[in-house]
Amino acid sequence: MHRVIGERDLTETRLDGEAARTILRDMVRARRFDERAIALQRRGWMSGYPPFRGQEGSQVGAAHAMAEGDWLAPTYRANAMLLARGVPMTDVLVYRRGREEFHSDHDVPVLPGAVPIATQIPHAAGVGMAMNYTGADDAVVCYFGDGATSEGDFHEGLNFAGVFDAPVLFFCENNGWAISVPEERQTASESIAAKAPAYGMEGVQVDGNDPFAVHEATALSLERVRGGEPVLLESLTYRQGAHTTADDPSRYAPEEPDLPAWRTADPIERTESYLVEQGVVDDGFVESVREDAGEEITAAIEEAESIPPAEPDDVFDYVFAETPRELADQREWLRSFVATHGDVNELDY
Numbered sequence: 331m332h333r334v335i336g337e338r339d340l341t342e343t344r345l346d347g348e349a350a351r352t353i354l355r356d357m358v359r360a361r362r363f364d365e366r367a368i369a370l371q372r373r374g375w376m377s378g379y380p381p382f383r384g385q386e387g388s389q390v391g392a393a394h395a396m397a398e399g400d401w402l403a404p405t406y407r408a409n410a411m412l413l414a415r416g417v418p419m420t421d422v423l424v425y426r427r428g429r430e431e432f433h434s435d436h437d438v439p440v441l442p443g444a445v446p447i448a449t450q451i452p453h454a455a456g457v458g459m460a461m462n463y464t465g466a467d468d469a470v471v472c473y474f475g476d477g478a479t480s481e482g483d484f485h486e487g488l489n490f491a492g493v494f495d496a497p498v499l500f501f502c503e504n505n506g507w508a509i510s511v512p513e514e515r516q517t518a519s520e521s522i523a524a525k526a527p528a529y530g531m532e533g534v535q536v537d538g539n540d541p542f543a544v545h546e547a548t549a550l551s552l553e554r555v556r557g558g559e560p561v562l563l564e565s566l567t568y569r570q571g572a573h574t575t576a577d578d579p580s581r582y583a584p585e586e587p588d589l590p591a592w593r594t595a596d597p598i599e600r601t602e603s604y605l606v607e608q609g610v611v612d613d614g615f616v617e618s619v620r621e622d623a624g625e626e627i628t629a630a631i632e633e634a635e636s637i638p639p640a641e642p643d644d645v646f647d648y649v650f651a652e653t654p655r656e657l658a659d660q661r662e663w664l665r666s667f668v669a670t671h672g673d674v675n676e677l678d679y
């Protein structure tokens with residue numbers, strides 16, 4: 331029913347030393363971004379941030395297996411994928427500060443990160459169906475978490491994609507948690523990949539902390555997808571940090587999770603030691619990438635600070651063509667709040 335692609339020797343993949351170095355570089359770059367973003371949130375620079383620490387191998391490995399024209403339908407957690415695809419750091423930061431549009435004019439095909447869980451899954455099926463109508467040879471990678479598989483949208487999206495042969499890779503990053511709900515409470519299925527045959531698809535599991543295995547599994551799946559056969563790929567990894575900066579996992583997550591070590595081990599340390607052993611990188615590689623990434627982030631923060639923050643009124647736009655009465659009333663209320671308090675951040679949620 332499903333294959334497990336475990337620890338991959340580079341020789342078993344289509345990657346050469348240069349490609350492997352790029353993957354490790356993007357993992358380290360993403361980690362540095364994540365660390366700085368958390369620090370920025372702590373000093374009130376943005377209202378909330380969802381860290382992806384521990385998931386870099388899974389996200390970067392998958393991103394590098396995509397072709398240039400492939401669409402990504404991400405969530406709030408997929409920022410390492412966005413960065414590895416080529417979205418500038420400034421754009422990710424500006425989005426986190428409330429602006430819905432990208433600031434730069436990059437041409438990476440990516441939908442806005444979905445915060446309502448699983449809503450991007452039927453969207454991705456629709457994008458894939460549109461590709462079939464236009465005859466495009468592109469594919470869609472739909473990223474979602476383990477928790478999203480309990481939503482009706484998961485069923486609807488996979489069902490449509492299966493019936494209409496939409497070129498979509500359903501990339502489920504199983505990080506062990508949906509906020510405080512552990513994966514064993516998420517489903518009674520033997521795995522998430524095991525659900526695939528119910529939609530007429532192949533289901534695949536991959537060791538999500540091995541970026542080369544993820545790259546290989548994603549590349550193989552995308553070949554099938556481009557032939558009109560959607561795939562459900564489950565990447566097994568672990569959320570090392572909090573759900574968001576508003577969460578305290580010490581209240582529910584055990585210090586020693588009851589999962590195999592390969593699930594919870596650090597993907598960067600593992601990849602670095604493997605590549606050092608293979609003679610593909612030297613000892614100083616990670617440190618020098620960290621330094622460069624630090625400079626890149628500092629410049630991105632400066633640029634983001636020069637962009638005007640979102641207007642509170644923005645949250646009322648873009649949903650309805652004509653604003654309904656209740657929403658108009660709420661907008662009036664918010665406008666008068668801002669007029670008297672000077673700042674929306676004074677709101678007590």
Ligand SMILES: Cc1ncc(C[n+]2csc(CCOP(=O)(O)OP(=O)(O)O)c2C)c(N)n1
Binds near residue numbers: 446448475477569573
């Ligand atoms: C429709 C909907 N219901 C509930 C929530 C609240 N919520 C935010 S994140 C989350 C858990 C999602 O878990 P998972 O899909 O595993 O993604 P992860 O956060 O682990 O990346 C929930 C329930 C939401 N955002 N949208």
Ligand SMILES: [Mg+2]
Binds near residue numbers: 477505506
């Ligand atoms: Mg999860």
